[in-house]
Amino acid sequence: MFLTPWVSPHFTIRLLILITSPLPALCADDSVLRFIDPLIGSTNGGNVFAGATRPYGLAKAVADVDGQNTGGFSTDGSNVVGFSAVHDSGTGGNPSMGNFPLFPQLCPGDEVNNCDFRIGDRATPYVASSVAASPGYFAVELRSGIKTSMTSSEHAALFRFEFPSGNGTQHPLVLLDLTDLWKSRQNATVSVDAENARMKGNGTFLPSFGAGSYVMHYCVDFFGGRVFDNGVWVNNRGGTEPKGLYVTRGFNLFYLEAGGWARFSGLANNTLTARVGISFISADQACRSAATEIPSPLSDFDRLVKEAEDAWEEKLAPISVDAGGVSDELQKSFWSGIYRTMISPQNYTGENPHWDSGIPYFDSFYCIWDSFRVQHPLLTIVDPKAQVQMVNSLLDIYQHEGWLPDCHMSLCNGWTQGGSNADVVLVDAYVKNLTGIDWELALKAIIQDAEVEPLEWAFHGRGGLQSWRDLDYIPYLDFDPVGFGTNSRSISRTLEYAYNDYCLATLAQGLGHVDLYNKYVARSTNWQNIWRAQQTSAIRGRDTGFTGFFQPKYQNGTWGFQDPIDCSALSRFCSLTSNPSETFEASVWQYQFLVPHSISTLIEHMGGEKRFLDRLDFFHTSGLADISNEPVFSTVYLYHYAGRPGLSTKRLHTYIPSAFNASHGGLPGNDDSGSMGAFVVFGMLGLFPISGQDVYLISAPFFAGINVTSPVTGKTAQIKTVGFDSGYKNIFIQNVTVNGKPWTKSWIGHAFFSEGWTMEVVLGSQESGWGTKLEDRPPSWGDSGTAKVADLL
Numbered sequence: 001m002f003l004t005p006w007v008s009p010h011f012t013i014r015l016l017i018l019i020t021s022p023l024p025a026l027c028a029d030d031s032v033l034r035f036i037d038p039l040i041g042s043t044n045g046g047n048v049f050a051g052a053t054r055p056y057g058l059a060k061a062v063a064d065v066d067g068q069n070t071g072g073f074s075t076d077g078s079n080v081v082g083f084s085a086v087h088d089s090g091t092g093g094n095p096s097m098g099n100f101p102l103f104p105q106l107c108p109g110d111e112v113n114n115c116d117f118r119i120g121d122r123a124t125p126y127v128a129s130s131v132a133a134s135p136g137y138f139a140v141e142l143r144s145g146i147k148t149s150m151t152s153s154e155h156a157a158l159f160r161f162e163f164p165s166g167n168g169t170q171h172p173l174v175l176l177d178l179t180d181l182w183k184s185r186q187n188a189t190v191s192v193d194a195e196n197a198r199m200k201g202n203g204t205f206l207p208s209f210g211a212g213s214y215v216m217h218y219c220v221d222f223f224g225g226r227v228f229d230n231g232v233w234v235n236n237r238g239g240t241e242p243k244g245l246y247v248t249r250g251f252n253l254f255y256l257e258a259g260g261w262a263r264f265s266g267l268a269n270n271t272l273t274a275r276v277g278i279s280f281i282s283a284d285q286a287c288r289s290a291a292t293e294i295p296s297p298l299s300d301f302d303r304l305v306k307e308a309e310d311a312w313e314e315k316l317a318p319i320s321v322d323a324g325g326v327s328d329e330l331q332k333s334f335w336s337g338i339y340r341t342m343i344s345p346q347n348y349t350g351e352n353p354h355w356d357s358g359i360p361y362f363d364s365f366y367c368i369w370d371s372f373r374v375q376h377p378l379l380t381i382v383d384p385k386a387q388v389q390m391v392n393s394l395l396d397i398y399q400h401e402g403w404l405p406d407c408h409m410s411l412c413n414g415w416t417q418g419g420s421n422a423d424v425v426l427v428d429a430y431v432k433n434l435t436g437i438d439w440e441l442a443l444k445a446i447i448q449d450a451e452v453e454p455l456e457w458a459f460h461g462r463g464g465l466q467s468w469r470d471l472d473y474i475p476y477l478d479f480d481p482v483g484f485g486t487n488s489r490s491i492s493r494t495l496e497y498a499y500n501d502y503c504l505a506t507l508a509q510g511l512g513h514v515d516l517y518n519k520y521v522a523r524s525t526n527w528q529n530i531w532r533a534q535q536t537s538a539i540r541g542r543d544t545g546f547t548g549f550f551q552p553k554y555q556n557g558t559w560g561f562q563d564p565i566d567c568s569a570l571s572r573f574c575s576l577t578s579n580p581s582e583t584f585e586a587s588v589w590q591y592q593f594l595v596p597h598s599i600s601t602l603i604e605h606m607g608g609e610k611r612f613l614d615r616l617d618f619f620h621t622s623g624l625a626d627i628s629n630e631p632v633f634s635t636v637y638l639y640h641y642a643g644r645p646g647l648s649t650k651r652l653h654t655y656i657p658s659a660f661n662a663s664h665g666g667l668p669g670n671d672d673s674g675s676m677g678a679f680v681v682f683g684m685l686g687l688f689p690i691s692g693q694d695v696y697l698i699s700a701p702f703f704a705g706i707n708v709t710s711p712v713t714g715k716t717a718q719i720k721t722v723g724f725d726s727g728y729k730n731i732f733i734q735n736v737t738v739n740g741k742p743w744t745k746s747w748i749g750h751a752f753f754s755e756g757w758t759m760e761v762v763l764g765s766q767e768s769g770w771g772t773k774l775e776d777r778p779p780s781w782g783d784s785g786t787a788k789v790a791d792l793l
């Protein structure tokens with residue numbers, strides 16, 4: 001079935017080889033691309049974008065389904081409803097983008113009105129075994145016998161539709177639907193060229209997790225056959241006149257399904273090629289990009305795939321791995337994890353209709369609450385140039401929209417989930433010495449987050465700032481007439497605002513503003529004000545044995561109450577609008593660990609190291625830990641702070657591969673633009689970043705050796721192991737040397753990467769004394785026994 005001429009010659013070879021080995025043919029046998037499987041996380045809620053894209057590309061071609069379609073396609077066995085050219089990846093909100101899908105079909109009896117136009121009518125199952133995905137390439141066969149394959153350039157997608165042969169009288173039809181995956185269209189236009197069937201137009205849509213609306217433009221050209229007839233369709237009827245359409249929402253917001261269609265004859269090899277240009281600026285720009293990037297659609301397919309592969313190889317080139325006998329599955333988790341961190345944010349340079357600052361512009365920060373923890377720190381290591389452009393885009397957004405975003409997609413503001421966490425992204429870049437960023441501007445932007453409450457803090461800035469200043473915590477049921485947002489999450493917002501202020505203090509100190517440092521480092525202790533020392537926690541009536549938890553506190557200082565297990569898997573799900581609670585998308589049990597700057601003080605509150613370690617173990621083994629959401633990430637490693645770094649590695653192995661693996665359902669939750677992927681990558685690397693601080697916690701790597709070459713300095717950081725075993729018996733670090741000298745600290749700074757240091761890690765099967773001494777623990781503010789982050793600046 002795969003070896004028919006509908007597939008590219010490359011692809012034919014690739015599949016022939018697939019029969020005998022897992023190596024794709026397009027890349028050399030030793031290319032890491034063989035370890036990239038875009039289908040990881042394509043079902044079970046991973047919501048990844050599984051189709052063809054270049055690194056950070058605007059154009060993202062894939063088949064869209066009617067099942068788990070947040071990222072377009074899913075291996076959930078649902079039906080294909082279209083093929084579209086723009087998507088987000090791993091997101092959790094509503095299905096994102098997927099605007100202006102095409103759909104190919106044969107009309108029974110060769111009658112246009114026997115074709116199925118509406119989504120519900122045209123939905124067609126796909127042949128599960130036909131799904132093929134690799135960097136820059138996606139293919140799937142529909143149950144109708146139509147075989148599709150696709151690739152993309154930066155701003156355009158190329159689709160090939162091969163119709164079943166054997167019926168000379170049929171005129172294959174392709175329709176364009178004026179919709180998006182979420183059916184959020186407000187109004188849209190299509191014009192169909194009678195001669196060549198070019199379809200052009202635009203539409204106004206809603207961002208999938210945000211405010212406002214955006215306009216997207218398109219330009220579709222067809223190649224490989226003659227135009228037979230064409231026109232527009234509305235509901236389930238098509239006609240050859242008129243050749244254009246403007247569709248809007250009716251008086252009751254009725255969603256009218258409509259678009260353009262064209263039929264073709266004389267297809268070479270029964271294959272119709274469609275080239276889709278996309279632009280946020282104009283339809284003419286969409287046509288221009290498509291024509292420039294894909295000038296010869298009938299012969300460009302393989303070149304585009306090859307260019308995409310080359311671009312991906314280049315992005316992955318900084319890393320090399322000596323697997324040491326570790327399975328292909330684990331290597332796939334690792335490399336695919338890096339790959340997915342470079343799908344979004346997306347490079348919209350030259351595509352921002354609102355302003356042009358003459359610098360690269362990135363969008364689809366979806367969302368920073370997820371991505372500040374590990375995705376951006378990973379990009380800082382493997383693609384610092386892109387990270388600088390992203391940071392500058394955040395500052396660009398600040399200058400033009402007035403605020404740093406907490407989430408931003410399709411050129412619109414996304415909803416804020418907790419604090420103003422772009423602050424952390426900026427400060428993380430600062431402590432890691434990224435250059436080409438205006439740090440005084442960054443300071444100004446972050447101070448605004450800390451001091452000025454916007455009217456709409458639902459999508460930027462912070463709410464409750466008056467209370468934050470006067471009471472030093474965010475009160476339960478705050479009285480806040482200044483600005484508006486979901487008035488909940490008083491616990492998680494207090495914790496995040498405290499850390500945001502700590503990051504602000506770090507930047508202020510680095511820039512020499514001592515007064516600002518003192519002010520904000522004091523505010524970073526505000527989390528202690530909602531610690532209720534007497535609070536207990538029970539599960540189904542049984543006391544957990546731990547006392548002292550964060551609790552909501554009213555403005556008058558009286559404690560409120562939220563069951564510490566509420567908003568965990570043992571209770572119910574809580575989000576912004578579904579069951580808003582005092583903690584966002586996680587329980588008090590989860591949030592109790594989210595004081596990244598001051599863990600040693602937290603340990604004191606929890607009754608000392610032994611009780612802290614017990615709490616961590618209980619959390620991870622009782623069903624309270626939610627490995628599917630980002631706040632959990634750091635808790636896997638907090639054993640370091642109590643002098644037991646070996647237990648962090650041990651805990652990590654309970655999640656990889658059991659919760660993160662290379663299967664299609666191999667992510668425990670939404671990938672969130674590669675956040676889950678980055679967690680796996682840092683885990684396997686044996687270094688975990690505490691974002692906003694110049695700190696990586698050292699754990700045992702999952703590979704025998706790893707090199708990371710800094711794309712900025714060109715120096716190579718090496719991680720070597722002694723005593724590595726691929727069965728992971730020896731997961732405990734016995735000793736570490738850095739550049740040949742003993743390294744007793746359980747953490748290291750970013751200079752490891754930028755200066756290209758060499759770390760040798762001796763592994764054994766038992767916990768050792770390495771990293772256990774008080775002075776060797778990771779930095780924690782307020783603890784005189786350990787190094788301060790500031791000492792590293």
Ligand SMILES: *[C@@H]1O[C@H](CO)[C@@H](O)[C@H](O)[C@H]1NC(C)=O
Pocket residue numbers: 005268269298
């Ligand atoms: C049709 O298929 C043949 C055999 O694969 C190939 O050589 C030829 O280039 C194809 N023609 C077009 C127009 O794609």
Ligand SMILES: *[C@@H]1O[C@H](CO)[C@@H](O)[C@H](O)[C@H]1NC(C)=O
Pocket residue numbers: 108109110167169170
């Ligand atoms: C072939 O086309 C004819 C005429 O449109 C139609 O009646 C017939 O059902 C088609 N056969 C197949 C196998 O699609």
Ligand SMILES: *[C@@H]1O[C@H](CO)[C@@H](O)[C@H](O)[C@H]1NC(C)=O
Pocket residue numbers: 186187204213248
């Ligand atoms: C399309 O809808 C948007 C959002 O409702 C509105 O601002 C715009 O004016 C509409 N455009 C037209 C041409 O009706």
Ligand SMILES: *[C@@H]1O[C@H](CO)[C@@H](O)[C@H](O)[C@H]1NC(C)=O
Pocket residue numbers: 189201202203215282
């Ligand atoms: C959308 O297309 C219509 C029809 O070509 C045009 O009149 C309108 O100006 C376009 N809208 C935008 C925002 O470019």
Ligand SMILES: *[C@@H]1O[C@H](CO)[C@@H](O)[C@H](O)[C@H]1NC(C)=O
Pocket residue numbers: 056347349360361385386389
């Ligand atoms: C984004 O695109 C612009 C314009 O092509 C380019 O200058 C910039 O380097 C790109 N950024 C990355 C990280 O590739």
Ligand SMILES: *[C@@H]1O[C@H](CO)[C@@H](O)[C@H](O)[C@H]1NC(C)=O
Pocket residue numbers: 554555556557558
């Ligand atoms: C504080 O406010 C809460 C909520 O309005 C109320 O239930 C409580 O009685 C108040 N406490 C005092 C001491 O007034």
Ligand SMILES: *[C@@H]1O[C@H](CO)[C@@H](O)[C@H](O)[C@H]1NC(C)=O
Pocket residue numbers: 044657658659660661662663665666667668669
């Ligand atoms: C792979 O990960 C998924 C998602 O976390 C999990 O449900 C599944 O059990 C894992 N599979 C294996 C074999 O561990």
Ligand SMILES: *[C@@H]1O[C@H](CO)[C@@H](O)[C@H](O)[C@H]1NC(C)=O
Pocket residue numbers: 320321322705706707716718
């Ligand atoms: C890392 O680089 C060193 C020096 O070039 C080399 O000897 C070693 O094999 C490399 N290790 C890996 C895992 O690529």
Ligand SMILES: *[C@@H]1O[C@H](CO)[C@@H](O)[C@H](O)[C@H]1NC(C)=O
Pocket residue numbers: 734735742762
């Ligand atoms: C670890 O290194 C120390 C010196 O730094 C040495 O005394 C000790 O024997 C080493 N332990 C192991 C298990 O290699």
Ligand SMILES: *[C@@H]1O[C@H](CO)[C@@H](O)[C@H](O)[C@H]1NC(C)=O
Pocket residue numbers: 431432433694749750751754792793
């Ligand atoms: C950043 O630069 C400063 C000044 O050159 C240096 O002292 C510090 O070690 C650097 N930090 C990192 C993480 O490279």
